[in-house]
Amino acid sequence: MPQPDRNAVHVNGPLTNISVAYMQDQSAYVSTKAFPVIPVQKQSDLYFTYNKNDFFRDQAQRRAPGTESAGGGYNVDATASYSCRVEAFHKDVDPQVRANSDNPLNADQDAVRFVTQVLMIRQEVQWANDFFRTGIWGTSTTPAKLWSDYSASDPITDVETAITTILTNTGKKANKMILGYPVFIKLKHHPDIIDRIKYTAGMGDPAQATPQTLAKLFGIGEILVCEAVYATNNEGETAAMNFVQGKHALVCYAPASPSLMEPSAGYTFQWTGISRGLGTATAIYSIPMDFLGVGTLRQEGEIAYAQKLVSADCGYFLESVVS
DSSP: OOOOOHHHHOOOOOOSSOOOOOOOOGGGOOHHHHSOEEEESSSEEEEEEEOGGGGTSOOOOOOOTTSOOOOOOOOEEEEEEEEOEEEEEEEEEOHHHHHHOOTTOOHHHHHHHHHHHHHHHHHHHHHHHHHSSTTSSSEEEOOSSOTTOTTTOOHHHHHHHHHHHHHHHHSOOOOEEEEEHHHHHHHHTOHHHHHHHTTSSOTTOOOOOOHHHHHHHHTOSEEEEEOOEEEOSOTTSOOOEEESSOSOEEEEOOOSSOOTTOOOSEEEEEEGGGGTTSOOSEEEEEEEOGGGSTTOEEEEEEEEEEEEEOOGGGEEEEOSOOO
């Protein structure tokens, strides 16, 4: 007896509770965590810098009765400047695409998320190109033994050397360490590190070299693991995916929040004027583009920022630390 088969009773359609888009979590991006954010009202301006050496000389002298005290001063320079450049990107949404999008697709919301990720990748790549490299910081070096050489390398001593160097040159103890993801993976399996943390796990739990346990081991406030990835190919070419920050590490000092007379490896100046009165440094606009077709909306995003190296001596860069 004929019976209806599966194709007769069900027509394949999109699921309404799932779609697949490759959106990275914001925690993957580290540039504004490495360089604290300063909201600014002007797109460009000057800021004051003090002469470091003036604050560290041993100048006080014993004072005899009836005599003046020893005196001195410090130099202030107002020539340091920032200039926030505007980065922008858009995605046009055709009204026919919007009208014919199946649930759960939402053409406008998807476009906003797409634009936002492109802008975040832009800022992260630019920070890596400008600051996560050799020749920028007070010290740039490659360990004599790469940290991927488990039998001979000593990453704990290498990091302690970086911390000591920054402290010697600035009077500030490094409080941040930025690791490329491949570096973190090698470190978490390094026998020296496993040996140091093996007694910290609970009964029956394996010792885990997390960013938090590594921070405690190295004696540093925070470890930021760079998980951001991006495609290095042009549109239409074969996909070539890579980590933004690569196989490097940066030990640095940067305050939890910017303040007066406080040095930092760097700061992120974010111009709040980009949002047309909203006071934010990122703006997304829905712009009617009727000349492209009645009902076409352009989802456009803008960010305006300047990431500035403030004190080279507050950073110690370790280049290509793993193979």
